[in-house]
Amino acid sequence: MQTALLFGPVFQHFDKLLIGLWQTIQLATISIVLGFIIGTLGAVGRSFGPRWVSWPIAAYVELIRNTPLLIQLYFVYFTLPLIGFKFTSNTAAIIALSIHLGAYITEIMRAGVESVSKGQIEAARSLGLSQWQIIRLVVLKQAARAVYPSLSAQFILQLMGTSIVGAIAAEELTAIANNLVMQTFRSFEIYILLAVIYFVVVQAASLLFALIGRVLFRWKV
Amino acid sequence: MKFMKIAAAIGLAAAALATVSTTAFAQTVDEIIARGKLIVAVDTTTPPYGFLDADLKPTGFDIEVANKMGEALGVPVEFVTVTSPGRIPALLNKQVDVVISIFSITPARAIQIDYSIPYAGQSAVVIAPKSTEIKSAADLVGKKVGLTRGTGEDGLLTAAAEANPGIEILRFDDYSSLLQAMVSGQIDAMGGGDYGEIYLKKAQNGDDFEQKYTLKTFYFGIGVAKGNDNLRQWINTWLFVQKADGVLEALSMKYRNQPLPALPVF
Numbered sequence: 001m002q003t004a005l006l007f008g009p010v011f012q013h014f015d016k017l018l019i020g021l022w023q024t025i026q027l028a029t030i031s032i033v034l035g036f037i038i039g040t041l042g043a044v045g046r047s048f049g050p051r052w053v054s055w056p057i058a059a060y061v062e063l064i065r066n067t068p069l070l071i072q073l074y075f076v077y078f079t080l081p082l083i084g085f086k087f088t089s090n091t092a093a094i095i096a097l098s099i100h101l102g103a104y105i106t107e108i109m110r111a112g113v114e115s116v117s118k119g120q121i122e123a124a125r126s127l128g129l130s131q132w133q134i135i136r137l138v139v140l141k142q143a144a145r146a147v148y149p150s151l152s153a154q155f156i157l158q159l160m161g162t163s164i165v166g167a168i169a170a171e172e173l174t175a176i177a178n179n180l181v182m183q184t185f186r187s188f189e190i191y192i193l194l195a196v197i198y199f200v201v202v203q204a205a206s207l208l209f210a211l212i213g214r215v216l217f218r219w220k221v
Numbered sequence: 222m223k224f225m226k227i228a229a230a231i232g233l234a235a236a237a238l239a240t241v242s243t244t245a246f247a248q249t250v251d252e253i254i255a256r257g258k259l260i261v262a263v264d265t266t267t268p269p270y271g272f273l274d275a276d277l278k279p280t281g282f283d284i285e286v287a288n289k290m291g292e293a294l295g296v297p298v299e300f301v302t303v304t305s306p307g308r309i310p311a312l313l314n315k316q317v318d319v320v321i322s323i324f325s326i327t328p329a330r331a332i333q334i335d336y337s338i339p340y341a342g343q344s345a346v347v348i349a350p351k352s353t354e355i356k357s358a359a360d361l362v363g364k365k366v367g368l369t370r371g372t373g374e375d376g377l378l379t380a381a382a383e384a385n386p387g388i389e390i391l392r393f394d395d396y397s398s399l400l401q402a403m404v405s406g407q408i409d410a411m412g413g414g415d416y417g418e419i420y421l422k423k424a425q426n427g428d429d430f431e432q433k434y435t436l437k438t439f440y441f442g443i444g445v446a447k448g449n450d451n452l453r454q455w456i457n458t459w460l461f462v463q464k465a466d467g468v469l470e471a472l473s474m475k476y477r478n479q480p481l482p483a484l485p486v487f
Contacts, residue, residue: 081405089391167398169391178306182371185333187310
């Protein structure tokens, strides 16, 4: 190969990549929190709700899980304005990412909810716990513990999934790296550095999720 | 022993891969003819230069140039689709022989790859709704201006945004997303080619848009790998004949609906 690797011009712009990284972390964190809330409500609605609640949730899950995230981004950003809902790039990205993650979390949490034995729910009911208390204290806590590894894997996927929101002109790490490629034409160096940054961040996030898991689920089964 | 076997297998595989990669990439005109195909990087999201027709086959100004080049060499053309940021890496990685994809000639790019003489040119303009008053960069302050990442407009409008604080630049990955953003009102103005109106007119509210002012005229060259003088010289000779025969002018009228600007050579 004739091109030598030159990291000097790339490190000059390292501060821009760090700003991009911060935007990626924000996008991921906000959409993970919102997606988790949507998914948990979805799982409860699907398992305990009446048909008019559980069927629309099932439709939502199927619709989102069978279409690409990129199309969902395009839909929120390009199509919704035509019927009067206009969002900025970053807001549209958060909306699409949260709705996307929510569908997956619904399915994961539903698996957890169904792993809780009916006997426990009946026992809780005969002890006089309200339906809300049963769902919150008996079902959801155990469900979250049972599926925690799947949840953290989905969160990690979400973190990496933020890398495509540049398609709707949202700013994040990959979009900024692409801008730098165009300014410096050092594509090899920048993409190598980009991969290293993602690797470190994903490793750190895995560690963080493992620690959170240890703290939250200390009780013995 | 087992380790030796594995090491030998890996060595063989690596050797096989090395052979494959050297035969797949052609340096010279002779090698392209011997291989029996011309591998061309194109972008099918840049109408009218490269786009997909109703049968989803690549077509457009650049695609026809590539096909004519294949005809002249007597080999079929294999298209590799790239986005604008992917054009230089495609040459650096030796995935393609040439890039024919509205590849504006700039000194910065010429550090990494080599260009043929220009085969086409066009002006980068600012397009916005008729109702918006825009005469220069100063009028863009406080507006959202869309552009395609890594194009000539990107450099020009980024510089304009630095000189006039308050211009918000939104970068899209391809031209169709940019047009969609303009049509759906996500951006107030866009930087694009002088032919841009033709495509906006197809949209429901397409007649609302017009060219505001010219940023710069760009010249498109055919990109080849750095130092590939054998291929570049043949392309220059071939382009000279195409220009003399009026082939490029006819293509411009067919796809751009306007003549080419004067094409200087270097």
